[in-house]
Amino acid sequence: MKNKRGFASDNNAGVHPDILNAIIGANKGHTIAYGDDEYTRRAVKIIKNLLGDDIDVYFVFIGTAANVLGLTAVTRSYNSIICAESSHMHQDECGAPENYSGCKLLSVPTENGKLYLDGIKHHMYGIDFEHHSQPKVLSVTQATEMGTVYSKEEMDEIAGFAHDNGMIVHMDGARIANAAITMNSGLREITRDVGVDVLSFGGTKNGMMYGEAIVFFRKDLAPDFKYIRKQGMQLASKMRFIAAQFEAYLSNDLWMKNASHANEMAQLLAAEVENIPEVKITQNVEANGVFAIIPKESIPVLQEKFFFYVWNEETSEVRWMTSYDTTPEDIARFVQLLKKTLRQKKDT
Ligand SMILES: Cc1ncc(COP(=O)(O)O)c(C=O)c1O
Missing domain, CATH: 3.40.640.10 (Type I PLP-dependent aspartate aminotransferase-like (Major domain))
Incomplete structure (x- = not known):
């Protein structure tokens, strides 16, 4: 697999x-x-x-x-x-x-x-x-x-x-x-x-x-x-x-390069989802995590393709962590799926 x-x-x-x-x-x-x-x-x-x-x-x-x-x-x-x-x-x-x-x-x-x-x-x-x-x-x-x-x-x-x-x-x-x-x-x-x-x-x-x-x-x-x-x-x-x-x-600035990249990817993800009306970012995005409330029904659909955890079942808040190897393509694919899932939900 x-x-x-x-x-x-x-x-x-x-x-x-x-x-x-x-x-x-x-x-x-x-x-x-x-x-x-x-x-x-x-x-x-x-x-x-x-x-x-x-x-x-x-x-x-x-x-x-x-x-x-x-x-x-x-x-x-x-x-x-x-x-x-x-x-x-x-x-x-x-x-x-x-x-x-x-x-x-x-x-x-x-x-x-x-x-x-x-x-x-x-x-x-x-x-x-x-x-x-x-x-x-x-x-x-x-x-x-x-x-x-x-x-x-x-x-x-x-x-x-x-x-x-x-x-x-x-x-x-x-x-x-x-x-x-x-x-x-x-x-x-x-x-x-x-x-x-x-x-x-x-x-x-x-x-x-x-x-x-x-x-x-x-x-x-x-x-x-x-x-x-x-x-x-x-x-x-x-x-x-x-x-x-x-x-x-700690040599050649590796720790800085990795963390900068992870943080940048979190900013990119947040920027991509913040204007989606069904998504509400719940925490300031200050490091490499994005916390957001999203419609409950969309979670299992997204999780079929991407790993992430639900932070709060009751409020349908999820946690998206980025890492040193997250790519802009990962984010583009994820956001595309998120938008598609939300569209399909609207249409039903
Ligand atoms: C804030 C924080 N502290 C410590 C740890 C250390 O965890 P581990 O014992 O799995 O290395 C983690 C891992 O998720 C963490 O998120």
Whole structure:
């Protein structure tokens, strides 16, 4: 069966050829296992050049592990973690953050995927009261699960509040590259410079095969993290293959090229559908996702030819994600089918 293309997830795209070549390039002879190798040293150095020398960087296999282990490292089980209701860690990690860290997740309802101060403050009670879990982390996702992007000012406000209250700021950066492109900023400017303490630095959604990095911007936060990673089953023996991917990803502007393209494709898709009367775009298109309400009956017809997920069954809201390999032709074919389907519906 021919693989269906579509807009289900940026994870549905394959591996960028430069990344695959880097894996092949690293597949030479023997190296010391578990990260004590030249590839890992080089990749860590590149990340330090981007984000600052005084940081700790650890590679893991998947994004859920980056979130869960990063959070576990900076909390005790009596702590709580404040996050958006729509966040991946709250919706899509099968309770792993709670299971591993023991912490309570306190979710904030949100219209656009972002945490905001009033929602956070709602959970700020029972401080120093032993019957109540103690809020310790604010976790934001950048770009958010709803395709929006926190501005620097929004981040400053949230991070300022967290730090004033003795809390730590965690950023789920599964799509940090897309956010950096949108903000026309470097990775450092939108992470540590706006108060992020722990970053889940994603690569898989933007062309890598697998592999994420956990970055601690304060070395005192997790001096014993190597044990937490090993206990968390994320210490790769053949670490060089994650490291080689990061090296290629962060060289020759690959991460920027891929994310720019994905973002441009989302803009193109939004521009193509926004004037269709039956389509209502529901979120600002700020990264590589388009959220829209479309007539319910058209969804299965479209899904026969293109993968995508329904975000909200009740409102018939769908999520269309673009990726580094989405083409203008993919979008043209999809929009053509969408228009045809809506026309046929009118005629019946
Ligand atoms: C916002 C966000 N964070 C983290 C992840 C990491 O997921 P995984 O554990 O599948 O790599 C995802 C993947 O969908 C995501 O969308």
